[in-house]
Amino acid sequence: MVRIYDESKIKVMTTTAIETKKKIDVVTIRPSKGWVGLHLRDIWLYRELVYFLTWRDLKVRYKQSVLGVLWAILKPFLSMVVFSVLFGKLAKLPSDGIPYPLFYFVGNLPWDLFSTSLSVASKSMVTSSNMVSKIYFPRLIIPLSSVMASVVDFLISFVILIGLMIFYKYAPTIGVLWLPVLILLALVTALGVGFWTSALMVRYRDFNYILPFVTQLWLFITPVLYSAKVIPQKWLWLYSLNPMTGVIESFRHCLLGTDFSISPLLMVISILISILMFISGLFYFRRMEREFADMI
Amino acid sequence: MSNIAVRVENIGKEYNIFKENIKYATLRDKIVNTIKSPMKMLLNPAGSNKFWALRHVSFEIEHGQVMGIIGKNGAGKSTLLKILSRVAEPTEGYAEIRGRVGSLLEVGTGFHPELTGRENIYLNGAILGMKRAEIDRKFDEIVAFSEIGKFLDTPVKRYSSGMYMRLAFAVSAHLEPEVLVVDEVLAVGDAEFQRKCLGKMSDVASEGRTVLFVSHNMSAIQRLTSECIVLDNGQMIMRAPTAKAVDYYLTHDFESGGEHRYTPDEIPNSAAPFKPIAVRVKTAKGITTDNQLSTEPITVEVEYELTADITGLRVGIYLFTSRGEFIFTSFDTDDIAKYNHYRVRKAGHYISRCVIPADMLNEGRFVIGMNASSYMVKRYFGDERALNFNVNSTGAPGMQWVEVRNGPVRPRLDWEIKEA
Numbered sequence: 001m002v003r004i005y006d007e008s009k010i011k012v013m014t015t016t017a018i019e020t021k022k023k024i025d026v027v028t029i030r031p032s033k034g035w036v037g038l039h040l041r042d043i044w045l046y047r048e049l050v051y052f053l054t055w056r057d058l059k060v061r062y063k064q065s066v067l068g069v070l071w072a073i074l075k076p077f078l079s080m081v082v083f084s085v086l087f088g089k090l091a092k093l094p095s096d097g098i099p100y101p102l103f104y105f106v107g108n109l110p111w112d113l114f115s116t117s118l119s120v121a122s123k124s125m126v127t128s129s130n131m132v133s134k135i136y137f138p139r140l141i142i143p144l145s146s147v148m149a150s151v152v153d154f155l156i157s158f159v160i161l162i163g164l165m166i167f168y169k170y171a172p173t174i175g176v177l178w179l180p181v182l183i184l185l186a187l188v189t190a191l192g193v194g195f196w197t198s199a200l201m202v203r204y205r206d207f208n209y210i211l212p213f214v215t216q217l218w219l220f221i222t223p224v225l226y227s228a229k230v231i232p233q234k235w236l237w238l239y240s241l242n243p244m245t246g247v248i249e250s251f252r253h254c255l256l257g258t259d260f261s262i263s264p265l266l267m268v269i270s271i272l273i274s275i276l277m278f279i280s281g282l283f284y285f286r287r288m289e290r291e292f293a294d295m296i
Numbered sequence: 297m298s299n300i301a302v303r304v305e306n307i308g309k310e311y312n313i314f315k316e317n318i319k320y321a322t323l324r325d326k327i328v329n330t331i332k333s334p335m336k337m338l339l340n341p342a343g344s345n346k347f348w349a350l351r352h353v354s355f356e357i358e359h360g361q362v363m364g365i366i367g368k369n370g371a372g373k374s375t376l377l378k379i380l381s382r383v384a385e386p387t388e389g390y391a392e393i394r395g396r397v398g399s400l401l402e403v404g405t406g407f408h409p410e411l412t413g414r415e416n417i418y419l420n421g422a423i424l425g426m427k428r429a430e431i432d433r434k435f436d437e438i439v440a441f442s443e444i445g446k447f448l449d450t451p452v453k454r455y456s457s458g459m460y461m462r463l464a465f466a467v468s469a470h471l472e473p474e475v476l477v478v479d480e481v482l483a484v485g486d487a488e489f490q491r492k493c494l495g496k497m498s499d500v501a502s503e504g505r506t507v508l509f510v511s512h513n514m515s516a517i518q519r520l521t522s523e524c525i526v527l528d529n530g531q532m533i534m535r536a537p538t539a540k541a542v543d544y545y546l547t548h549d550f551e552s553g554g555e556h557r558y559t560p561d562e563i564p565n566s567a568a569p570f571k572p573i574a575v576r577v578k579t580a581k582g583i584t585t586d587n588q589l590s591t592e593p594i595t596v597e598v599e600y601e602l603t604a605d606i607t608g609l610r611v612g613i614y615l616f617t618s619r620g621e622f623i624f625t626s627f628d629t630d631d632i633a634k635y636n637h638y639r640v641r642k643a644g645h646y647i648s649r650c651v652i653p654a655d656m657l658n659e660g661r662f663v664i665g666m667n668a669s670s671y672m673v674k675r676y677f678g679d680e681r682a683l684n685f686n687v688n689s690t691g692a693p694g695m696q697w698v699e700v701r702n703g704p705v706r707p708r709l710d711w712e713i714k715e716a
Binding site: 025026027028029030031032046048049051052053055056059060063130131132133134135136137290291293294 | 311378379380381382383384385386387388389390391392393394395396397399405406408410411415418419422423424425427428451
């Protein structure tokens with residue numbers, strides 16, 4: 001018995017329920033065919049869940065450690081010390097005339113934000129499998145909120161940066177106003193890749209092993225440990241297509257006043273690549289979403 | 297507006313057997329398969345081993361109605377609930393629900409052991425779709441209901457399992473959904489907790505909300521629902537008033553001849569190391585038949601195999617009337633001496649046998665359920681309608697009067713008549 005249902009009627013019912021602010025919403029359930037809409041309104045409705053999940057991640061992370069939040073400061077600080085000795089003192093990697101610890105720290109700050117965001121976002125669906133298989137909520141909430149906790153860590157370690165800049169007597173340029181945009185770009189890049197990998201990981205756990213390796217390689221094609229000036233001119237265009245190159249070069253440019261070694265056009269192209277990755281990731285995630293509960 | 301709370305039209309859900317068994321494919325398999333048959337992968341990426349867990353199911357539930365859903369394991373009950381709670385997406389069809397759907401199968405989902413009771417109330421509430429203001433408003437009520445009192449600011453990992461469950465349940469119970477979905481089959485927890493679930497369910501129902509109740513417990517179904525849907529093999533077989541649906545479910549499609557032999561597809565993987573072989577009823581002369589006499593003892597046998605030793609195993613039977621009323625439950629290690637002797641039951645082939653004494657049952661149809669479990673540890677296997685048989689009361693006490701004797705039992709009592 002197939003009854004053809006009248007779509008226009010349901011639409012009217014849904015909208016009236018919203019318009020009159022009645023408590024009762026009509027939920028319609030149907031198979032989604034092909035590529036589906038993003039339903040960003042759903043995510044907006046569940047925005048408090050993003051907050052609570054982020055808050056949970058932060059609380060849990062530091063709850064059973066003696067030093068607690070101090071770890072968010074200690075970790076980047078210690079890695080700065082180690083890398084400064086290894087690459088600055090021993091290997092003498094070029095640092096545009098900036099003291100290596102400062103040079104490294106400014107580059108590593110956005111890189112850490114990117115790499116931890118990517119890593120937690122990728123694993124997020126699998127680690128929340130018990131929630132996914134039992135309750136409905138917009139699944140995009142999971143990778144989104146997993147990234148938020150690393151933003152908080154980023155902000156905390158930013159405090160050390162301020163300390164370092166005072167110590168080395170560096171004043172930021174007016175370009176510092178661009179930092180929020182750059183942070184957003186790093187996040188968009190991480191989430192763009194993260195949407196893809198988190199959805200893929202539900203199906204193929206192989207990505208759990210592939211990803212750390214890829215992130216490691218990515219670090220080497222990004223000017224974190226060394227200056228972008230060492231890249232031969234003829235390869236610079238390719239190097240610049242990496243969105244993180246643009247982010248880190250801009251970070252140094254804004255905070256330390258170093259020369260900007262990549263062309264603005266390439267920077268724009270790399271930003272477009274990030275945005276494309278982000279949007280395609282969103283759609284791919286939504287496309288796979290219907291299978292998550294069955295697969296996970 | 298109409299008074300329909302849930303409308304389901306032609307809903308179907310197709311699963312891939314490959315996915316079900318292997319859980320997730322590895323990339324290697326995918327690559328190898330793609331190389332082997334690229335066209336096939338493009339045209340039919342999921343593979344061809346598909347089956348319909350649910351198909352052509354349509355029904356409507358009115359506002360405030362309590363609807364039972366009954367059916368064997370694998371009939372599609374849980375799949376239906378998953379679709380209605382939007383966890384799984386249907387493959388075909390359409391459903392419409394007016395209002396928020398809450399479910400008592402998601403109790404404690406998202407609880408984090410490191411967080412305190414207070415923190416988990418907020419977290420869990422948000423996961424269930426409550427607004428922060430709503431949680432604030434109900435907070436005191438939730439705390440009072442859960443009876444955790446001074447442990448409110450203790451991490452829940454230090455809670456006893458009872459406290460944990462109470463808190464988790466308290467949050468779920470205060471969601472106040474318009475439509476409540478209860479899957480008793482999946483409900484974990486002790487009897488006390490399950491009783492609480494059922495209690496909350498009848499509260500919700502009496503408040504005029506809509507409830508969908510999945511259960512194998514026919515007496516709960518009868519107590520709480522007025523109408524039921526019977527599912528079998530993913531199809532909706534009937535929708536009828538509860539009494540009729542339960543009778544149909546318990547007596548229809550049974551193996552006859554007084555014996556039920558288990559086929560491999562009736563035994564879930566989770567039953568291992570317990571492997572049921574058969575349940576049968578025999579007469580006093582040792583004949584296996586579904587026609588028994590009330591005046592003679594009836595032997596009930598459960599035959600099974602253990603592929604490994606099991607500690608604390610008890611194998612038992614339930615006896616029901618065909619209307620699903622419980623008559624009794626009995627286990628093979630009820631006797632303390634046997635319990636001590638069979639503390640660990642070795643791997644092997646067993647028959648647990650008991651005798652229902654003569655002059656105990658009234659005439660009519662009876663249903664035997666079977667259960668194998670280790671108390672508080674694991675329920676290996678359960679089949680609440682393993683077998684049914686007919687009891688003939690020829691020669692039973694009181695047969696000189698042609699009348700129907702009410703009640704499932706018809707004991708021969710030793711009356712004494714005295715002039716006082």
